[in-house]
Each structure stands twice: as structure tokens, then as C-alpha cells.
Amino acid sequence: MSTFKKPGFLAIxxxxxxxxxxxxARAVLAAESAGFHAATFTDAPVPARxxxxxxxxxxxxxxHTIALVPEVDTVYTEPFHVSTQLASLDYVSRGRAGWIxxxxxxxEAAAAVGRSAVTGAALGQEAAASIEVSRxxxxxxxxxxxxxxxxTGRYIDVDKLHYxxxxxxxxxxxxxxxxxxxxxxxxxxxxxxxxxxxxxLLGEVRADAVDAVLxxxxxxxxxxxxxxxxxxxxxxxIAVIAELDVVLDAxxxxxxxxxxxxxxxxxxxxxxxxxxxxxxxxLLKEADGVRLHPASLFVDVEELGRLVLPELRRRGALRPVAxxxxxxxxxGLERPASRxxxxxxxxxxxxxx
Amino acid sequence: MTQHTRAxxxxxxxxxxxxxxxFFQGVNSGTIWKAAESxxxxxxxxxxxxxxxxxxGLFAAFFLGxxxxxxxxxGRPHALDVVGRPDxxxxxxxxxxxxxxxxxxxxxxxxxxxxxxxxxxLASLDLISGGRAAWNIVTTDNAWTGANFRxxxxxxxxxxxxxxxxxxxxxxxxxxxxxxxxxxxxxxLHQGQRYTVDVTPRLPRSAQYRPVLFQAGDxxxxxxxxxxxxxxxxxxxxxxxxxxxxxxxxxxxxxxxGRGANAVQIMPxxxxxxxxxxxxxxxxxxxxRSLQIGPQQAIAYLEQFWGRELSxxxxxxxxxxxxxxxxxxxxxxxxxxxxxxxxxxxxxxRAEAKDKGLSIRQFVTSKTARIDSTFTGSYTAVAxxxxxxxxxxxxxxxxxxxxxxxxxxxxxxxxxxxxxxxxGVYPTEYRGSTxxxxxGLETxxxxxxEAAAAVRA
Numbered sequence: 001m002s003t004f005k006k007p008g009f010l011a012i013x014x015x016x017x018x019x020x021x022x023x024x025a026r027a028v029l030a031a032e033s034a035g036f037h038a039a040t041f042t043d044a045p046v047p048a049r050x051x052x053x054x055x056x057x058x059x060x061x062x063x064h065t066i067a068l069v070p071e072v073d074t075v076y077t078e079p080f081h082v083s084t085q086l087a088s089l090d091y092v093s094r095g096r097a098g099w100i101x102x103x104x105x106x107x108e109a110a111a112a113v114g115r116s117a118v119t120g121a122a123l124g125q126e127a128a129a130s131i132e133v134s135r136x137x138x139x140x141x142x143x144x145x146x147x148x149x150x151x152t153g154r155y156i157d158v159d160k161l162h163y164x165x166x167x168x169x170x171x172x173x174x175x176x177x178x179x180x181x182x183x184x185x186x187x188x189x190x191x192x193x194x195x196x197x198x199x200x201l202l203g204e205v206r207a208d209a210v211d212a213v214l215x216x217x218x219x220x221x222x223x224x225x226x227x228x229x230x231x232x233x234x235x236x237x238i239a240v241i242a243e244l245d246v247v248l249d250a251x252x253x254x255x256x257x258x259x260x261x262x263x264x265x266x267x268x269x270x271x272x273x274x275x276x277x278x279x280x281x282x283l284l285k286e287a288d289g290v291r292l293h294p295a296s297l298f299v300d301v302e303e304l305g306r307l308v309l310p311e312l313r314r315r316g317a318l319r320p321v322a323x324x325x326x327x328x329x330x331x332g333l334e335r336p337a338s339r340x341x342x343x344x345x346x347x348x349x350x351x352x353x
Numbered sequence: 354m355t356q357h358t359r360a361x362x363x364x365x366x367x368x369x370x371x372x373x374x375x376f377f378q379g380v381n382s383g384t385i386w387k388a389a390e391s392x393x394x395x396x397x398x399x400x401x402x403x404x405x406x407x408x409x410g411l412f413a414a415f416f417l418g419x420x421x422x423x424x425x426x427x428g429r430p431h432a433l434d435v436v437g438r439p440d441x442x443x444x445x446x447x448x449x450x451x452x453x454x455x456x457x458x459x460x461x462x463x464x465x466x467x468x469x470x471x472x473x474x475l476a477s478l479d480l481i482s483g484g485r486a487a488w489n490i491v492t493t494d495n496a497w498t499g500a501n502f503r504x505x506x507x508x509x510x511x512x513x514x515x516x517x518x519x520x521x522x523x524x525x526x527x528x529x530x531x532x533x534x535x536x537x538x539x540x541x542l543h544q545g546q547r548y549t550v551d552v553t554p555r556l557p558r559s560a561q562y563r564p565v566l567f568q569a570g571d572x573x574x575x576x577x578x579x580x581x582x583x584x585x586x587x588x589x590x591x592x593x594x595x596x597x598x599x600x601x602x603x604x605x606x607x608x609x610x611g612r613g614a615n616a617v618q619i620m621p622x623x624x625x626x627x628x629x630x631x632x633x634x635x636x637x638x639x640x641x642r643s644l645q646i647g648p649q650q651a652i653a654y655l656e657q658f659w660g661r662e663l664s665x666x667x668x669x670x671x672x673x674x675x676x677x678x679x680x681x682x683x684x685x686x687x688x689x690x691x692x693x694x695x696x697x698x699x700x701x702x703r704a705e706a707k708d709k710g711l712s713i714r715q716f717v718t719s720k721t722a723r724i725d726s727t728f729t730g731s732y733t734a735v736a737x738x739x740x741x742x743x744x745x746x747x748x749x750x751x752x753x754x755x756x757x758x759x760x761x762x763x764x765x766x767x768x769x770x771x772x773x774x775x776x777g778v779y780p781t782e783y784r785g786s787t788x789x790x791x792x793g794l795e796t797x798x799x800x801x802x803e804a805a806a807a808v809r810a
Contacts, residue, residue: 019480019556021449047536047555050477057446058481061397078465080421080501081440088439092397092447112469114549146395146437150387153649154432161423161430180500182423182430186395186437 007319008284009330010309011038011069011241016297019050021058027297028059031066034305035313037321037330038067040100040291045109053085060093067327069098069196074130075123076104076113079166080179083134090188095326098194099134100214103127103201115175122173124204129168131195131209133179136164138192139338140182162340190328191335196241199230211331212239214291220244220267220279227286239288239331247295248273248303258295266293273307280308281317288331365604365614367746368793370778371739373770374414374458374620374752375407375762380424382721383624384435385644385756392759394435397447402759404448407455410766411780413791414456415448416489416567416587416752417441421465422498426653427662433650442478449482456788458487458567463520464494464513465502468543469552472524475564476556484560484787488524489567489587492517508547514574519545521566521582528563529799530554561787562796567620580606583617584794587752591621591726593738596747618749618792625753626729627764638729641756642718651717658698668714672703732764736772743778749792 012034017027031039039059043052052070059068068089072082090097103123104110110117118126145160164181168174194211202213213234217226223242231240245268247255255270269276283290294300312318322329378384378394385391392399404415419441424431441459449457457478461471479486492513499505508516523543530538534557543550568583570576579586580603590599596619604614626641628634646654648668655672656663660679677695706716728735742748755761773779784790 019477021481021483024481025450045555047538048557049555050480051474053443054446054474054477054481057443058450060447061401061451076467077470078502078504081466085440085443088443091395091439092444094397108553111551113467114551141437148386148391153647155386155435156430156432156437158429158432175503177503178500179502180422184420184423184437185439 006332007317008287009037009289009319010035010280010312011040011067011289011291012036012301012304013040013042013291013293014055014297015042015049015293017055018048019055024055024058025062027301028063028066028068030298030301030305032063034301035309035318035321036066037289037319038069038098038291038327041068041070043071043073043102045104045106053089056097057089057092060089060096063093063096065096065321065323065325067096067098067330068093069100069194069327071100071102073104073109074101074127075118075174076109076115077130079130079133080137082130083137083183084185086134086193087138087183087185087188090190090193091185095189095328097188097190098196098211098327100196100198101127101131101201101205101210102198118174121204124201125173127197127201128205128209129166129172129177131197131205133164133166135192135195135209136166136339137179137181137183138188139340140164141185141187142338142341143187143191146186160341187338190326191338192328194327194331194333202230202233207234207238210238211328211333212241212288214241214243215287216243216265217267218265220269223267224283224286227283231286240286241289241291242283242287243267243291243293244269244283245293245295246270246276246300246304248276248300248308250296250299250303258299273303274311277308277311277315280312281315284312284317361613363608363614365600365746367744368749369743369746370780371743371748371773372413372620372750372780372792373407373410373765374416374456374750375403375412376416376418376622376752376754377403378418378435378438378758379754380418380420380434380436380438382434382645382650383754383756384758385641386435387644387647388757390757390760394758395437395439399759400439400444400448401451403755403762404452404455406759406762406766408452410762410770411783412455413750414458414487414752414788415445415452416458417444417460419460419462419491421462421493422501427656431653433647433653442474445486446478446481449478449485454485454783454786454791456485456487456565456791457482458489458565460489460491463490463492463517464508465499465504466520467550468520468523468548469527469541469550469554471520472527473554473556475524476528476554476559479559479561479564480556484789486559487565487567487585487788489569490517490521490583491569514570514578516545516547518578518582519543520548523548523550525563525797527552527554528558531557534558559787561789565788565792565794576603576606577610579603579617580610580612584789585618585620585749585792588619588621588748589726591623591728591748591751593742593747595725596621596742597745600747616795618794620750620752621748622726623751623753624727624756625735625765625769626727626756627732627735627769629731631731631734634730638727645756646714646718646721648714651714654717654721655713658695658702660695666713669712672699672706672713672716674703732768732772736769736776739773740776740778 017023041052056068056070107117142160161182166179168176196212217223247270445457494508538554568579569587626638651668659677
């Protein structure tokens with residue numbers, strides 16, 4: 001039983017359900033009924049994998065409690081589109097959307113859109129800029145901007161819409177850009193979607209710009225220490241989520257005998273459900289959450305839901321799944337006011353422009 | 354086989370049928386938000402309700418529009434009309450999970466997207482939905498919208514279609530790149546003035562091969578572009594005689610483009626105000642118009658041409674005698690109006706309003722209501738009228754803008770559709786599982802296969 005921190009949460013990467021609607025629905029419903037708190041959708045460019053944000057959107061109307069968190073690249077995308085797409089995901093999932101902000105570093109990603117490859121520290125700068133654009137645009141409509149005031153004939157109160165006037169900062173390594181705003185969609189249901197980044201982007205991306213950090217280690221026994229290191233860097237208010245590949249003894253086969261080809265760079269656990277339960281119970285004393293990458297989506301989700309999650313719940317290591325809750329609720333985050341709501345100095349859209 | 358013959362013919366053959374699409378949601382005065390029945394424009398439930406009602410009525414397609422910068426009025430966001438809408442493809446991916454048959458059409462801009470990225474996302478939507486996706490191709494040429502984008506946005510007006518066409522052809526090559534359903538994909542390279550693409554596409558063809566293409570341009574360049582590239586044109590000519598002329602024009606262009614007389618279908622934008630009797634429908638129309646153009650909207654409409662505040666004028670009085678302060682009308686940015694000589698226009702309008710005895714509000718209603726695109730009448734009379742379109746092949750269907758959300762399609766589905774089915778001019782079931790099948794469009798021939806076939810022949 002955890003002593004000093006509240007119970008943790010479990011996320012599962014749904015890679016393996018690539019593009020077929022029926023497969024996607026089956027996978028996300030299996031994860032939800034297994035008791036996972038969040039599902040993530042990788043967007044790494046491999047064949048037969050549909051756009052991650054659309055996979056998450058498809059899952060929105062068919063699920064009720066599980067948070068839906070796609071990866072969306074920040075380097076070769078238009079920040080204005082990314083912001084609109086994520087806000088829309090929040091609407092179709094009734095407030096259960098999040099964003100794993102990634103920075104594509106493959107030269108192929110640059111070639112696809114005819115841009116020069118971005119490398120090194122510039123990747124983090126692109127991520128930081130894109131996150132800032134989204135956050136400003138999500139705030140650019142105050143919560144009560146739609147007034148539907150029949151007497152004055154106004155659908156919106158224009159004083160509650162704001163230009164964001166983003167400009168990439170001095171020293172920005174890539175091609176600088178600006179975004180005017182306001183958003184073309186009202187404020188997301190959560191106000192601000194939770195933003196997650198891999199720990200590798202911290203530095204250029206400031207910890208206070210994100211809500212959670214994904215932490216990897218080369219081996220399972222190093223993961224808890226890595227989580228402690230990142231925790232020391234980001235402080236207690238940012239969720240730290242450990243990344244773990246998982247292959248379980250399943251369907252009469254030892255984990256060792258099952259063909260598990262993980263893509264490397266992440267700690268892996270191979271073994272029994274009981275062993276994994278103990279491992280996660282310990283890890284969740286350090287980490288706020290753990291994201292599992294199952295070797296075989298449908299096989300391992302079944303075992304996890306049957307043997308691992310119920311036991312972790314019994315031990316009090318997992319927070320409850322809240323009916324009607326948002327992803328922010330799960331992370332223990334308040335719904336923030338729009339940054340423009342109280343700032344009288346910030347010019348409403350159009351004033352003096 | 355018969356389909357093939359029909360499409361390649363130089364003689365147009367009417368299908369004898371019409372189909373419906375629904376266009377959601379208009380960011381304009383057409384959507385009534387002031388009625389007690391007006392629902393949310395942003396809640397997912399509104400979208401679900403409209404899409405599922407349309408599907409119950411066997412509609413071929415559910416369209417979402419797009420605007421990438423909020424319309425402005427006298428330098429501030431326009432406050433009087435419905436505004437704020439979701440990203441089209443994100444919403445359609447969500448709707449794919451709660452619908453089974455209806456086509457899902459995303460309006461997407463060629464100026465502010467990259468071909469490889471947009472083609473991938475459209476292919477994703479097409480696969481996730483089981484072959485129901487379509488792309489309504491639009492272009493924009495103004496730097497004002499470009500202010501929201503990395504790339505900026507200014508395009509020379511004349512170059513819009515040139516760039517759009519290079520974009521669309523690249524997208525088609527991306528969708529064509531898998532030689533078989535299991536791959537492998539061949540690399541797609543494009544070196545253009547505006548776009549450079551070097552990509553190995555990641556997704557296979559969908560159940561309908563690739564997304565259906567809609568296009569809405571009405572200029573001669575726009576029509577030629579549609580004749581060369583599109584499967585369906587979303588036209589602005591629903592009136593019977595105009596529709597017949599438009600068909601004739603498009604058939605000529607389509608034949609000239611080498612695609613045959615039947616290759617491009619036509620679905621004009623339209624609005625329906627229906628009731629059991631003609632008298633009730635006329636009464637309903639009065640109510641609809643009064644809520645579409647309120648007093649403030651009427652004044653605001655004139656302000657965009659006068660270039661000045663006119664809020665002291667009585668909307669129920671005559672047009673302002675004061676002159677516009679601008680030479681050219683500044684237009685409500687983003688609404689598609691184009692500049693005109695302001696004083697000349699004001700003189701002309703004052704004379705017209707005086708002549709017809711119209712107040713500001715009546716005059717603006719006459720200018721802005723979808724006069725040409727509105728079908729008003731009893732269910733049976735409108736059904737008879739639409740059957741005539743089907744008989745001569747004036748159109749292939751209508752793209753309906755509901756004036757009320759989310760119940761605006763109910764009377765069409767409950768009353769008009771059965772009347773049309775009785776007349777044998779409307780589908781009684783979905784023809785297949787894909788949008789291409791619903792519309793009776795031919796499966797595209799893969800570019801490389803076409804070349805190989807030519808070599809064999």
C-alpha cells in the first residue's frame with residue numbers, strides 16, 4: 001500500500017489496432033472494461049497505421065470513462081490545425097482528451113512536407129512553440145463567450161474572444177512563424193487539455209508548460225530511479241508516468257516463449273501476472289502513472305484485465321475510474337480559467353487593431 | 354460494365370434519381386439560433402442527432418464546412434451569427450463510430466495543408482469509416498487567413514487552381530501508391546512551386562479505393578477544375594432552369610476533359626421549408642426569415658457595404674441616406690463577399706428598396722435569404738417538383754442546409770423522403786457500404802494500371 005502519495009493510474013498504448021473501425025472499437029472497449037484509466041495512440045510513421053488523432057476521435061463516442069490521448073507531432077504540423085483538432089477531440093470525447101506532444105526527428109517526416117530536417121535542440125523549441133500556440137488558442141474564447149442574447153441579437157460576446165498574437169521567440173532555431181487567432185472552435189470542455197511530453201523534450205519545453213512527463217529507462221530495474229530523477233526536476237505538480245513494455249505468460253505460453261519484439265529504448269517486463277502486479281505496485285509508489293505497451297494488444301489486455309488490474313485495485317494502488325470525469329480530473333488538475341478572462345490589459349479581439 | 358459505358362459516353366444519361374446530403378454547419382445567418390428549439394452548435398450530441406437522422410433518411414453524405422479564420426465585421430469578430438465549429442475530420446472520425454452507411458465529407462483547404470499530411474489523414478478517415486470519406490476541395494488566396502498559419506497564405510488569385518490541382522494530383526498518387534491491398538507502397542515525389550513532397554505512403558486503399566472528391570468552385574476555372582478532378586460538384590445553382598444550364602455546361606467541360614458526360618455529379622446547395630400544406634409552409638417561411646435576419650443582422654449587413662456604423666438607423670425604416678465612407682466595400686472578411694463600388698451600390702440599393710417599398714430589414718432579407726436555393730411548399734408539391742429534376746437529370750441530388758439544429762432534417766426525412774420514394778426517384782436502401790457505391794460512382798482506375806493497360810492494348 002502506498003504511503004505518501006495518492007493511488008496511481010494506468011494507461012495502455014493501443015498500437016495494434018491500426019485502422020479498421022471494428023478493431024479500434026474492440027481494442028478501446030477492451031481497455032476500458034479492463035479498468036485502464038487512459039488509452040494512448042501512437043502516431044509513429046509505420047505502415048498500416050491510421051492517423052492517431054482520428055483513431056482517438058473514433059473511440060470517443062463509444063467509450064465513457066477512459067481518457068483518449070493521441071500523439072500529435074509538433075514539428076511538421078500546423079499548430080493552428082493541431083489546436084483545433086485536439087479541441088475537437090475534447091468535444092467528441094466529452095472532456096476525456098489529452099495530447100502527447102511529440103517532435104518528429106526522422107528525415108522522412110521533413111521530406112514528406114518539403115521542409116529541412118529539424119534536429120537537436122530545435123526539436124524541443126518546435127514542441128514548446130506548438131504547445132504554447134495550442135494553449136493560447138484554447139483560451140482565446142472565454143468559457144462564456146457564446147451568449148445567445150436574443151435581445152441584442154448577439155450570438156457571441158466579442159469582448160470574450162481574443163487574438164493570441166503568438167510569435168516564435170528570438171533565438172528560435174527553425175523557420176519562425178506567427179499565429180493570429182482567435183480559435184475557430186469554442187474553448188475545449190476541459191478548458192485546457194492535459195499535455196504530456198516525453199522527458200527527452202524537457203529543457204526546451206519548460207516543465208510548467210506541460211501536465212505530465214513520460215519517463216523511459218533502458219531496463220525495468222532502472223525505471224523507479226529514473227522516475228525519481230525526473231520528479232526531482234519537474235516538481236510534485238507535474239505527473240510522472242513510467243513507460244513499460246509488457247509481455248505476460250498467457251494462453252498457456254511463458255512470456256519468454258511469446259514472440260515479443262519491442263522497439264527498444266523502453267524498460268520491459270516479461271513474466272507472470274503476479275510478478276507484474278508486484279512490480280507495478282512498487283513502481284506506482286514512485287510514479288503517478290504507468291503506461292503499458294503490450295506485446296500483443298488483445299492477448300495482453302485480456303490478461304491484464306483479468307489478473308493484474310483487479311489485484312492492484314484490491315491493494316489500493318489504483319485510483320478509481322470516475323464516471324463522467326475528465327482527463328484533468330484523473331490527473332488531479334483543476335479546470336483553469338482562461339488566461340484572457342481576468343487580464344483586462346489583454347486586448348479583446350479587434351480592439352485597437 | 355454498364356456503369357463503365359455510361360461514364361465514358363459523350364451523351365449525358367439522367368439517372369432518374371436524386372439523393373440528399375446535409376451540410377452542417379453554416380457559419381452565416383441561415384442557421385437560426387434564436388428559436389426555443391435551437392440546440393447547441395458545439396455539443397457532440399447535435400452532430401450525432403443530425404448525422405443519424407440523415408442516415409435514417411438514406412442521405413448519401415454528411416458534410417462539414419471549414420473556415421480557418423473567424424469572420425470579421427468592422428474589424429472585430431462578427432457577433433450576430435452562429436460561429437465556432439470543430440475540425441471537420443476529427444468530428445467525422447467520431448461520427449464514423451456512431452453511423453454505418455452515410456458518407457462523411459470534410460471540407461479541407463489546399464492552401465493551408467501539406468499534400469502528404471492531408472492525403473494521409475483523409476486516407477485514415479476513409480479506412481476508419483469503412484470507405485465512406487470524401488474531401489470537399491477548397492482553396493483560399495488571402496494573407497488574412499494565412500495569419501493563422503506557419504506558411505502564411507498569400508496566393509495569387511489566378512494561381513489558386515493551379516496549386517490546388519497539383520495538390521489534388523499528388524494526393525491521388527499517394528492514394529494510388531499501394532500496388533495491391535497488401536502493399537508495398539511506391540514512393541511519391543512531387544516538386545512544385547508551392548509544394549515539395551517525398552513520401553512513401555503508409556496506408557492501403559480503402560473499401561471505396563480512395564476518398565470521393567467534391568468541389569465547389571463556380572468560376573470558369575473552378576468548373577474546369579471540377580470537370581478534370583472531381584467526382585461531385587457542390588453547385589450554387591439549384592433553381593430548375595439554372596440547374597439544367599449548369600448541367601449542360603458541366604457535361605461539355607467534362608467531355609472536353611476526356612472523362613465522359615456522366616463523370617461528374619451535381620449537388621446544389623439548398624434549403625427546404627416544408628409543411629403539410631402550401632399555406633402552412635408560407636407561414637413557416639415568414640417565421641424562418643424573421644429569425645434568420647433579425648434587426649441587428651439587417652443593419653450589420655448594410656454596415657459592411659457602407660463601411661461605417663449604422664446602428665442609429667431604424668431597421669424597419671428606409672435605407673440610410675448617408676453615403677458609404679469607402680470607395681470599395683470592405684466585405685465581411687471571410688464571408689466570401691467581394692468588393693464593389695460602394696457609392697454606386699448604395700444608390701442602386703436605395704432606388705431598388707424605394708421602388709419595391711422595402712424597409713432595411715425587408716431589403717436585406719431579400720438580398721441574403723437563400724431565395725434561389727429555397728424549396729418552400731407542401732411535402733407533395735415539393736416532391737413533385739424534385740421528381741422533375743430527377744426526370745431530366747438537372748441534378749444528382751441536393752445538399753441541404755438545415756436552418757434549425759438539431760431537428761432541422763426531421764420533416765425532410767419523415768415526410769419528403771417517403772413522398773420521393775413513392776415517386777420512384779429516391780433510394781429505398783443504401784446501395785452498398787461505401788460512399789462511392791451510394792453515389793453510383795465508378796471505382797477509379799489506378800494511374801499505373803491505366804498506363805499498363807494502354808501498353809497492353
